[in-house]
Amino acid sequence: MLKWSIILLVVAIIAGVLGFGGIAAGAAEIAKILFYIFIVLFVLSLIFGRSRL
Template sequence: MLGWALTFLIIALIAAAMGFGGIAGASAGIAQILFVLFLILFVVAMVVRALRGTPPL
């Protein structure tokens, strides 16, 4: 999921450099949503792992 967020971020940067504001804004918005979703799932996974008693890597 983090890879998809980075992909959309790169698409947004390229589109902004070429002057496509609408596509750049949409891609940046998607990248932000995916990044936040990644962070939430990461935190949930760490909490579940801690509650199970499995030591972190």
């Protein structure tokens, strides 16, 4: 999931440089959402992974 958010971030940067503002905004928004989901899942896996020890 982190890989997808990095790919979408790169797409957003390239689209922004080339002047495609709508595409850049959409890709950046999707990348941001995926990044937050990744962070939440990472923290949950840390919490529940430690409780099994």
